[in-house]
Amino acid sequence: MTVLVTGGAGYIGSHMVLALVEAGEDVVVLDNLSTGFREAVAPEAAFYRGDMADEALVMRIVARHDVSAIIHFAGSIVVPESVADPLGYYLNNTVKSRSLMASAVAAGVKNFLFSSTAAVYGDPAEVPVTEKAPFAPMSPYGTSKMMTEMMLADVAAAHDFTYTALRYFNVAGADPEGRTGQSTARATHLIKVACETALGKRSHLDVYGTDYPTPDGTCVRDYIHVSDLANAHLLALGAMRNGEGSAVFNCGYGKGFSVLEVVDAVKRVSGADFAVKLAPRRPGDSPQIVAGADRIRKTLGWAPKYDDLDTIVEHAFRWERHLGLAKAS
Template sequence: MTTESQSAAKVPVLVTGGAGYIGSHAVLALKDAGWDVSVIDNLSTGFEFAIPDGVTLYRGDIADKELLLRIIAERKIGAIMHFAGSIVVPESVEKPLAYYENNTVKSRALLEAAVEGGVSHFIFSSTAATYGMPDVARVTEETPTRPINPYGWSKLMTEQMLADTAAAHDLNYCVLRYFNVAGADPQARTGQSTAGATHLIKVACEAALGQRDHVSVYGTDYATADGTGVRDYIHVSDLAAAHLLALEELIARPDASLTMNCGYGRGFSVLEVLDAVDRVTNRTIERRMEPRRAGDSGELVSDPSRIRETLPWKPQYDELDTIISHALQWERRLSEIRGA
């Protein structure tokens, strides 16, 4: 971490996928901190209501080079935060070419526009799925990257393109490999809004509020304490805060690029998460045991040492019950929005 990062100059930022779940939290964090932020989103899975007042939304695709170059020029974009993409692991197994198109090919088009437009800094929304099924209990950035599904491969390919592009051009970057993102803005300004979402905590909150009649538990025979999958859950607002700190670091150190895990370094099983939702809501969710899903690993937990050593990142919402409480609050708010 550099002392300069604390006073890094603010540059106009373009957020791709800024109407989506994680992107909209990054937009809020940037706006709250006084950054000039714009969004490009085709609204295929995002929502216009997630864009706060005062933030310009360009409705379009990140593969539209002409539009991107116009935005970069109009807004004098100095940094891009890239969230746009497809994220459902089982779907990637069923539709691999769609994932390579949306996550890899379109990211290449975005990078080309960034280089031509003179963008200096690039933050990429990557994933712990790049590690596949690691042989270690805690995953570091040096753990071999061996994806086991097209989603992980599509992200890893983009990481490689980004590294090669930065080596050839005046661009530095930060790759943030997310573990399991959950929760919602503590002020309930945005949250996970996609219908039919597959994220466990969202699904469980929907069930707790009577919007689903059960929660499916996929796989009960993993080599974990209770046989169900173990994941490292990170609050989406803590993740958004990490993006801002990473951007400040890139601006302060223009010759440096970074790759960092984003997690808390501890895991919870599916059953432990469901028990926590029961505890927070004081009700019992019906659980249905199902076979494993294709492309899922048994346990994936981060070693967050590098991000904690590199950035002044201090998570504010790292208790499981807090994550669930904020997710529940958003589900109630979302019902109001949809009912309006």
């Protein structure tokens, strides 16, 4: 029985493929390579270049590889970009996810893992925010993910279909063994951008908003190591296979760091100073969002290995330095 990973050539998806291969799973990847990289896919995995909304292609892959579960990463993830291009985000994140679900139901794939986001909570009334908090997205990105979660719940109620939605907080870091990491050009992830700046790939780092109601005025986020996140997916897949039923889990560590604290961590780990410029707030950003992560720990027994900001930054910095050396050679 094979696991189909959509977006498996991307940042989080490539780490998931590595984790699945190491767990002894048969893996097939579907990615259109719009933001992913073919070389990021573990060689043990079968690869197809194509669109997740191509239902005929998905059906062929499922039949050819005896796919029993889908882990769905493919999509667009930049909050400000979603504000400028809402229709693009609803197409890529919601409409195409609907097509993928239709393929799964038609092919009899019963287990479906979805990469959702803490952006479905918007600016939560209580922090840490738990899975019981209401949907209140502040951006088309968050709304597009919310709509997909709603579709999954309806599909599970109507068919022999089990899903798990993992609501990511801020994913960062890289594979500790240096096999893959965040390689996207013009990425907006804070830790990656700060590492690029520390290595001289950018002239400065912009801090968007310094007047938020937080201790130092900058946004506060819960950062989770990408390898810990991949492990959470493995546990969720196992639970579904064991008949545990559909579920929703926050994926974070339960503690937050401000933008300026992250900048200090990157300077500390890299040993480099760099210019920081203060800029206005970006549309769609929540002042503070931290995970209430008790449910995933208690239900799945999730025990993160890299719950340390400096470790996350170190792995991200090593990968960024590797990218620079690879480009130079």
